[in-house]
Amino acid sequence: xxxxxxxxxxxxxxxxxxxxWVKDDKLDKLxxxxxxxxxxxxxxxxxxxxxxxxxxxxxxxxxxxxxKLSARQPWAFNVLDTIHAWSNVxxxxxxxxxxxxxxxxxxx
Numbered sequence: 329x330x331x332x333x334x335x336x337x338x339x340x341x342x343x344x345x346x347x348x349w350v351k352d353d354k355l356d357k358l359x360x361x362x363x364x365x366x367x368x369x370x371x372x373x374x375x376x377x378x379x380x381x382x383x384x385x386x387x388x389x390x391x392x393x394x395x396k397l398s399a400r401q402p403w404a405f406n407v408l409d410t411i412h413a414w415s416n417v418x419x420x421x422x423x424x425x426x427x428x429x430x431x432x433x434x435x436x
Contacts, residue, residue, distance in 0.1 A: 331371075335359045335378045339387075350387045403433035 336359040337345035341352070343359075358381065362374035382388070400407045406426045 331375050332363060335362055335375055339378065339382055348388050350382075352381070352385065352387070355381055401434075403430045404428075405430065 333345075337343050338348055339350050339352075339355045340346060340359040341350060341356050355378065358374065358378045362371055362378060365371040365374055405428050
């Protein structure tokens with residue numbers, strides 16, 4: 329995964345993925361410049377500068393949002409969904425082989 333999708337995409341005013349309506353000339357320059365760096369250490373430093381400006385100006389409010397919520401019955405054990413939250417039951421799904429139910433708890 330390339331960090332550019334977290335730098336240029338949401339933070340450059342000319343990006344179609346600028347869903348936060350960020351318009352900052354300094355960020356525009358930094359996000360374009362980091363794309364032109366090939367040495368990993370130089371690019372890391374450039375991306376750190378992007379993060380400093382982004383967090384310093386607080387264009388986006390970062391909060392804790394759950395990726396997904398899961399619930400189960402108190403009598404069902406080892407119930408797992410798939411690795412992804414978008415309910416792709418059957419794709420690589422082997423977890424239901426180990427589900428077990430406590431009949432005493434179920435009757436209570």
